[in-house]
Amino acid sequence: ETGVTQSPTHLIKTRGQQVTLRCSSQSGHNTVSWYQQALGQGPQFIFQYYREEENGRGNFPPRFSGLQFPNYSSELNVNALELDDSALYLCASSLPQPSGGYTFGSGTRLTVV
């Protein structure tokens, strides 16, 4: 097992720009979820993908969008970046209806200036 890999680890963007974050799921995991974690807070659910389709979404605006590819890797796209989008973005993968827990990556630290 290779675990969940996220790239890049750190990123600085300017307000109004667009950003794409990437995630490689753990081997055999066909479900991926994305979370946003602001400094000092717990992670907040953004959305989940299963078999390349979104099947759950948290309270985030449409400028947060995602993709899942046939190899189960995933992308998180954020358009029209705002200062409040500065956060740690976490990807988690799992089997569908996992008997255990979810495997998280170490995250991408996004700073919007």
Next chain:
Amino acid sequence: DAKTTQPTSMDCAEGRAANLPCNHSTISGNEYVYWYRQIHSQGPQYIIHGLKNNETNEMASLIITEDRKSSTLILPHATLRDTAVYYCIAGTTTDSWGKLQFGAGTQVVVTP
């Protein structure tokens, strides 16, 4: 998903058992109790989960009260590497199984 309540922080001496409480008084019958922890600058790490029976694995034990309104995570022999934020989450494994509702968690500091 049921809301959970945890203490903001707690200290524990190295080598002693750490008992982390969690209240989930509105938990429904099909909701599990999950525990994750997050060491500084890393992603959350799954620890354990349970429905109503007590559970034990190589990392910890989970004790759930009979009425399921509260639970305790036990780290039997705390080490310095157990210093982390511990999250207690109540959720189902069906329609919301990808959507973990994290709260603020408990900051656990293990001291020598």
